[in-house]
Amino acid sequence: MLCSDVLVVGSGAAGMYAAIAAARAGSNVLLVDRSLIGRGGATVMAQMTVAVAVGEEEPDHWEHHLADTVKAGRGLCDAELSQLLCEDGPACIREMDEWGVGWARRDGHMAQVHAPGHDRKRCVYVDFLNTGPAVSKTLRARVQRTPEIQRVGDLVVTELAIRDGMCVGAHAVHTPTGASVPIAAKATILATGGLTRLYARNSASINMGGDGYALALRAGAELIDMEFVQFFPIGHLAPRLVGMDPIMWDPFRYKLGGRLLNSEMKEFLPEEGRYISARDVATHGILKEVAAGRGSPHGGAWLSFQHCSEAVLREAFGPVIDRLAANGIDLTRQPIEVAPIAHYHMGGMRAGADMQTTVPHLFAAGEAVGGANGANRLSGNAITEALTFGRRAGERAAALAAKIPMPAIEASSGFSSNRSKINPAAEIVRLQKLMNEHVGPLRTQNGLERALQEIRQMCGDLPPPRAGLDPEWMDLHDLRNMRLVAECVTRAALARTESRGAHQREDFPETSAAWERHQTIRV
Amino acid sequence: MGTPPDHPRLSARLKIRRGASFESFDVPFEPGQTVLDGLRWIRAQRDPSLAIRFSCINANACKECMMRVDGKTVYACTTRLVAGEMRLEPLPNKKLIKDLVTEIAPPDERLR
Numbered sequence: 062m063l064c065s066d067v068l069v070v071g072s073g074a075a076g077m078y079a080a081i082a083a084a085r086a087g088s089n090v091l092l093v094d095r096s097l098i099g100r101g102g103a104t105v106m107a108q109m110t111v112a113v114a115v116g117e118e119e120p121d122h123w124e125h126h127l128a129d130t131v132k133a134g135r136g137l138c139d140a141e142l143s144q145l146l147c148e149d150g151p152a153c154i155r156e157m158d159e160w161g162v163g164w165a166r167r168d169g170h171m172a173q174v175h176a177p178g179h180d181r182k183r184c185v186y187v188d189f190l191n192t193g194p195a196v197s198k199t200l201r202a203r204v205q206r207t208p209e210i211q212r213v214g215d216l217v218v219t220e221l222a223i224r225d226g227m228c229v230g231a232h233a234v235h236t237p238t239g240a241s242v243p244i245a246a247k248a249t250i251l252a253t254g255g256l257t258r259l260y261a262r263n264s265a266s267i268n269m270g271g272d273g274y275a276l277a278l279r280a281g282a283e284l285i286d287m288e289f290v291q292f293f294p295i296g297h298l299a300p301r302l303v304g305m306d307p308i309m310w311d312p313f314r315y316k317l318g319g320r321l322l323n324s325e326m327k328e329f330l331p332e333e334g335r336y337i338s339a340r341d342v343a344t345h346g347i348l349k350e351v352a353a354g355r356g357s358p359h360g361g362a363w364l365s366f367q368h369c370s371e372a373v374l375r376e377a378f379g380p381v382i383d384r385l386a387a388n389g390i391d392l393t394r395q396p397i398e399v400a401p402i403a404h405y406h407m408g409g410m411r412a413g414a415d416m417q418t419t420v421p422h423l424f425a426a427g428e429a430v431g432g433a434n435g436a437n438r439l440s441g442n443a444i445t446e447a448l449t450f451g452r453r454a455g456e457r458a459a460a461l462a463a464k465i466p467m468p469a470i471e472a473s474s475g476f477s478s479n480r481s482k483i484n485p486a487a488e489i490v491r492l493q494k495l496m497n498e499h500v501g502p503l504r505t506q507n508g509l510e511r512a513l514q515e516i517r518q519m520c521g522d523l524p525p526p527r528a529g530l531d532p533e534w535m536d537l538h539d540l541r542n543m544r545l546v547a548e549c550v551t552r553a554a555l556a557r558t559e560s561r562g563a564h565q566r567e568d569f570p571e572t573s574a575a576w577e578r579h580q581t582i583r584v
Numbered sequence: 585m586g587t588p589p590d591h592p593r594l595s596a597r598l599k600i601r602r603g604a605s606f607e608s609f610d611v612p613f614e615p616g617q618t619v620l621d622g623l624r625w626i627r628a629q630r631d632p633s634l635a636i637r638f639s640c641i642n643a644n645a646c647k648e649c650m651m652r653v654d655g656k657t658v659y660a661c662t663t664r665l666v667a668g669e670m671r672l673e674p675l676p677n678k679k680l681i682k683d684l685v686t687e688i689a690p691p692d693e694r695l696r
Contacts, residue, residue, distance in 0.1 A: 098693050100646045101639040108643075194645060212693045235695050237681045242695065266639045266646065301616030304644035304662040486627040530682040532627070532635045 062472075065091035065211070066462040067455070068230060068246035070218050070273070073102030074447035075427025075454075076252030077200035078153070082455025083250075084209035088462050090455075091244065092210055093233065094268075095217040099201035101268040103254050103428065104447060107193030108306045110176060110184035110315065112441030113150040118173035118182040123147040125180060130442060133178045133339060134407075134435020135562040136577045137286065141414040142433035145453060146446050153448035154185060162199040163187050174315045176440035178339050184441040189379045190309055196444060216242060217538065218272070219523065221249065221280040221423065222470040228280065228423035229468035232475070236535060239526035245470045248422050248458035251277060252451060255406035255428040256546050257290070261490075261497040263403040264296060264308045270539045271546030273429040277410050278545060283419040283583045285431040286408035287546075288553035289563045291438050292502045294343035295321070296402025298361040302388045307402055309381075310364055311440070316377045321347075322363040322396065323355040334368070341437045341562050344401040344502050351400075361400025366392040401502055405443055407434045407563065408553075411581060416454035419583075422461065426454035432579070436562025480524040485536035488519060492543055500551050505567045509555040516551060519544045553580050596665045598622055600634070601673040602683050613665045618642075619672070620649055620660040623684075635683035636660070650675060651684050 066088035069080045077099060080092045094101060114121040127147040131138045158164055158171070164185045165172040173182040187195040204210050215236045222230045222243070230246040253273030257265035274284055295314070297307040313319060314336035321343070323329050330338050330346045338346065347362045357363050366374070371393055374382050382392075390397060409431030416424045427447040434442055495515055499508035523541045526534040557580065559573035560566050594615065599608045609630055611622040623636045639646035642661055649660040652673040660672075678686035687694070 096639045096646070097648060097689050100648060105645045106640050106643050213695050214689045214693045216695060237685075237687070240695075265641075267641060268639060301614075303616075303618055303642060303664070304659075306643040306645065484628065484632045486624075486632040487629065490628050530635050530685060532682075533632045536627075536632060 063091055063242060063244040064246070064467060065089055065244070066247050067091070067458045068093070068244055068249045069252060070231065070250065071102060071252035071254060072098045073104040073252060073254055073427060074196050074200060074444060075429070075451035076250070077204050078448050078451030079250050079252055079426050079455035079458070080210045081200070081203055081207060082452045083459040084207045086456050086459035088209065088459040090210045091213065091246065092204065093213045093216040093218065095215070095236070095272070096268055097214045098212045099197050099204070101266050103265065103269060104193050104444065105197040106264065106266060106306050107196070107444060108190035108309050109192055109311050110174060110186040110441045111154065111192060111444040112176065112179065112184050112439060113154045113445055114147065114183060115151045115154055115171060115173070115185065117171040121181060121183060123150065126150065126183060129179050130434065130439050133437050133439040135437050135572070137435035137561070137579065139432030142412070142430065145414055146433050146442060146449050149449040149452065150445045153445070153452055157196065157199060157448065160199050160203055162195050176315060177337050178439045179441070184315070186312065189381050190306070190312060192444070217535070218276060219538065220475055221276050223280050223420070224468065224470070226281070227421040230470050232473070234526055237530050239528045239531055241472070243470050243472050245468055247462035247465050247467060248424060250424040250426055250454045250458050251410065251429050252426040252454070253429050255409070256550070257403040257406065259493065259496045259543055259547050259550070260290070260403035260501065261493040262296065262400070264293060264306060265403070270543045272542050273425065274409065274549065275542035275545045277418060277420070277423065277425070278549070278582070278584055280420055280423065281583065282423060283411040283581045284409065284549060285411040285579050285581045287431070287549045287582060288557050288580070289407035289436050290403060290550065291340060291405040291407060291563045292344045292401035293404035294338070294340055294347055294401050295364055295399040296404070298357070298398040298400040299359040300389060300397070302390070304384060308404060310399060313366065313378070317366055317369050317373070320365045320368070322365060323350045324357060325355060326363065329355070339437065340440070341565070345565055347401060348503055357398040359398050359400070361398045363396040364399045365396035367394070367396065369393065405438055407431065407436060407438055414453070415457040416450060417457065424454045424458050426450040436564060476525040477522040478524070479522065481520045481522060481537070483520055485520070485533055485540045488540050489536060489543065492516070492519060492540070492547060496547055500547070500554055502563070503565055503567055504554050506555065509551055513548065513551045513555065516544055516547050521545065549582050553582065556580060594667045596622060596667060597669045598626070599669055599671045600684065611665065617665050618661055619653060619663045619665060619670065622665050623660060635681070635685045637685045648688070650688070652676065
C-alpha cells in the first residue's frame with residue numbers, strides 16, 4: 062500500500078510539472094509511470110517548437126496567441142482552458158528557462174520562429190530538434206531534486222479508486238513482479254497523455270493508448286470532443302528512417318520552407334514553398350492527391366528541400382544532417398516521402414480551469430484534458446498546454462489536499478476471472494489498422510459503423526497478472542483500454558454529421574453552424 | 585495510389601536468450617527495418633509472451649530498448665535487421681527481469 066497527499070499518474074511534462082507545483086505548494090507527491098520516470102510519454106519525443114507569447118523576437122501579448130488558438134480551433138475551443146494555456150504560457154516558459162532548459166537564443170534573446178497559424182514569430186525551441194528531450198531532462202532533474210516527490214516507475218494504474226463518488230487514489234500493478242499495489246491519495250492527477258497509439262501510423266510512444274481516458278470513464282468522469290484526433294500532415298513515410306521522430310520535418314519547414322509535391326512534382330497546396338497551411342488543411346490536401354492517383358510511391362506526398370545547399374542545411378540543423386546521411390538520405394539530391402500520421406488528441410477529460418474533472422478530487426493535466434484546442438490544435442501548443450495545465454493541476458490538487466484527511470481504500474482490484482486465449486499483441490495491431498482505415502482523417506458513416514461493430518467484438522476483459530513480468534497481461538491491459546477509447550472516438554465521429562477541423566466526413570463535407578458545440582461521453 | 589517499390593523478401597534468424605537457453609525465430613523483413621521491428625513482429629505473429637522493453641518505438645528518445653546484439657550493447661530501435669543469424673541477449677550488467685528485459689530504472693525510482 063502506498064499513500065500520498067497527491068498522486069500524479071504519468072511523467073511527461075504535464076505530470077512532472079504537476080508534481081513540482083504540488084510539492085512547492087506543500088504536498089507530498091507520488092509520481093508514478095508505467096514506463097521509466099520522464100522517459101515514456103509524448104514530451105520526450107517532441108522535436109518541435111513551443112508556442113508562447115514571450116515577445117522576445119517581436120512584440121506579442123497572450124491575447125494575440127489566444128486569438129490564433131481560437132481561430133485554429135474552428136469554433137470549439139473552451140474559452141477558459143485556451144486562456145489558461147496562452148496566459149500562463151510565458152511564466153512557465155521563463156521558469157523552464159531559469160531551470161536551464163536552454164531555449165535557443167539569438168542576439169541575447171530567445172529565438173522565436175513563425176509557425177503556421179500564428180500571426181507572428183512566437184515559437185521557442187531547443188536546437189537541434191531537441192525541444193522535447195531538453196524539456197523532459199530539465200523537469201526530470203527538477204523532480205529528482207525535490208525531496209517531497211517520491212518517484213516509482215514500472216507501475217501501471219489499472220483502476221481509479223472511487224468512494225462516495227470521489228476519487229480516493231488508484232489501484233496499480235507493479236509490472237516486473239505482477240504485485241497489486243493500492244495507492245491512497247487525497248487528490249489524483251491523470252497526466253497520461255492522449256490516444257494516438259490507437260492508429261497504425263502514429264508518432265506516439267507505446268504509452269499513448271488512452272489509459273487516462275479509460276480510467277476516467279470507468280470512474281464515472283466525462284470525456285469531451287473525443288472525435289477530434291489531429292493527424293500531423295507531413296509525418297515521415299519513406300525511405301525508412303530510424304532514430305528520429307517521424308514529425309521532424311516540421312522544424313525543417315519552419316527554417317527552410319520546403320516544397321510539398323504530388324507525383325507530378327507539382328505543388329498542390331497554395332504555399333509556393335512557404336510553410337503556411339494549417340494541419341487539417343494539409344492533411345486532407347495530401348490524402349485527396351493520393352485518392353486522385355497523384356500520391357508518392359508509398360502513398361503520400363513528396364517533400365523537397367533540394368533548393369537548399371549543404372551549407373544551408375548544416376547551418377540550420379547541424380548534426381541532424383549526419384543522422385540523415387546515416388539513414389541514406391541526402392536532402393540536396395532527393396525529396397523524401399511524407400504522409401499524415403496520428404499525432405495529438407484535442408479531446409479528453411472534461412475539466413474546469415482548476416483542472417478538476419467531473420469526478421471530485423480527480424484532476425487532469427496536459428493532452429489528457431479536452432477542450433483547449435477545439436477541433437484543430439495550433440502548432441506549438443502541446444508543450445505549452447502540458448506545462449501550464451500541469452502547474453495549475455499541481456497547485457489546485459495541493460490546495461485540496463491541504464484541507465482534507467487521508468482517505469482509506471480497499472485492496473480490491475476488479476480483475477475478471479477468465480483469461481482469453483487470443484494473442485493480444487496481434488489484436489492491438491488489428492485495432493490500429495481498423496482505426497487508421499475507418500476512423501482516421503477521412504471518415505464515412507459506412508466505415509465508422511463497420512469499425513464500431515468490430516471494436517465491440519474485441520476482448521475487453523482483464524485477468525489478474527501472473528507472477529513476474531507478464532507481457533501478455535500488459536497487452537490485455539492495453540487492449541482493454543484502447544478498445545474502450547476507440548469506441549468513444551468512433552461513436553463521437555459517427556454522431557457528428559458535419560466536417561470541422563480534424564474531423565472530416567466525406568458524406569458530410571460542410572461545416573454546420575448547428576454543430577458548433579461539444580459532445581460529451583460518460584458511462 | 586502509387587505502388588511501393590518491390591523489395592526482395594529477406595529473413596533474419598533472431599536467436600533470443602530466454603532465461604538459461606536460446607530460442608530462435610525466423611523474421612521476414614524489408615531493408616531498413618530494425619531489430620525492434622523484428623521483436624514486435626515476433627510478439628504479434630509468433631509469441632506474445634516474449635518480454636521486451638521499449639517506449640518511443642522508433643525515435644531513439646526514450647533509450648529503454650538497450651540490449652546486446654551479437655555481443656555489442658545497442659539500441660534495438662536503431663539497429664537494422666540483417667539477413668542471417670543475430671544473437672539477442674539482455675544487458676549483462678543489470679538484474680534480469682525476463683527475456684530481454686532488465687532492471688534499468690535508477691534505484692530510487694523503483695517500488696520500495
